[in-house]
Amino acid sequence: MDDREMVRTLLGREPRGEFEIVVRDDAGWPVVIRNAPLLDDGTPMPTRYWLIGEDPVRRVSQLEAAGGVRAAEHAIDPAVLAEAHDRHARERDEALPDHHDGPRPTGGVGGTREGVKCLHAHYAWFLAGGDDPVGRWVHDQLHRSATVHVELDHHHTTVASPTPVSGAPWSVEVPIGIGRTSEALGSHDPPTPEDLTNAIGVLEDLFDHVRRSHPELIAHEAIRVRGPLARTLARVELGRDDLADHLELDRDAAEDVFRTLVTESTADRAHNPGLPAEHVGDAPAAACILVAVMRRFHLERVIIDAESTDG
Missing domain, CATH: 3.30.420.150 (Exopolyphosphatase. Domain 2)
Known part of the structure; x- marks a missing residue:
């Protein structure tokens, strides 16, 4: 199975834009993909990093369902979070084609300008090496060792x-x-x-x-x-x-x-x-x-x- 087929399997549909697999699990399956800032039809794609690995998606979804978004917002300094959104937006915008004058992606992580919208997007960026305080918080919740x-x-x-x-x-x-x-x-x-x-x-x-x-x-x-x-x-x-x-x-x-x-x-x-x-x-x-x-x-x-x- 090639990379595109694996991504298609995990998404449950055909990818609508260019992407790069930036994190894999031990078996070689994609965990995080980095999306182009524009889809194939020119639609802006605000989510630069996408969590698609089956197990991490399930576990982060459980965290969200149990109030994780609100808990993360409470745990992270709003100013620190705003800086992370700005960093994410700059990185994504730098990947736009030269001289692009059409619609552009907006917002920060997950397309939001403030607060926390999607733990999956934050965790994906963190796993890909991004300096994301929410992603780090998610990682701590999923891997804590306290009894x-x-x-x-x-x-x-x-x-x-x-x-x-x-x-x-x-x-x-x-x-x-x-x-x-x-x-x-x-x-x-x-x-x-x-x-x-x-x-x-x-x-x-x-x-x-x-x-x-x-x-x-x-x-x-x-x-x-x-x-x-x-x-x-x-x-x-x-x-x-x-x-x-x-x-x-x-x-x-x-x-x-x-x-x-x-x-x-x-x-x-x-x-x-x-x-x-x-x-x-x-x-x-x-x-x-x-x-x-x-x-x-x-x-x-x-x-x-x-x-x-x-x-």
Whole structure:
């Protein structure tokens, strides 16, 4: 497959202008292309650098969907951002044909004159070597190594980062835990769809507040979930008791465990081979909290921590 065909595959259409591949992944696939400032029909093309790699596009889209544009604007000095827009515009305009007197691209990164419009465009320029503060911020969000713990407790759920990438350690106690979530699921056995929707809605609203205060949680790759019932959810997924010290649970598996536990009656749930008798009643609530965390923080996976204590 030649370069143009690879770009066509990633874009899902034929490119409309000249481009150059400036960043590739380890397999040789394009990650960033540098566009000519004019399309083939003369239409101005304001986006000089375009992120097209499948995985980075997906991850940056998750960051945007979780409020990343607003978080980036809050994190970057407006004057520094304005300078970046000016640098981007100058570089793009210098690539215009000599004596061009037709329509010209306008704006800075992504075609905007101020603020942040598109994290993909900023990250593309950064990956291509551009001095883009927003692109650098995106890179930090996608590659941070700080550990975040989510502790499932009866009375509350704690989200904490004892080793943040920057700043002081922090901890947020969300005022709902296994007990209140079990109450929210109601008295029906199994819970009704309405009770499930209400319980998940309350949890997601609460975790939204945490996410807004700590945008570094968005699409985090090292969140460790703790507590006796966290290990129980992992056992349910595996269908057995013998667990490794750490177990990675992906989003699909977590959603599957959730569906299993909240649709079974207590009597049926008691026969689940991975579910200890003492956790039969509370396991649906724990599953609700776990999926709410993964949904609101846009997590692809979590790590069930070895420090969870059973019993």
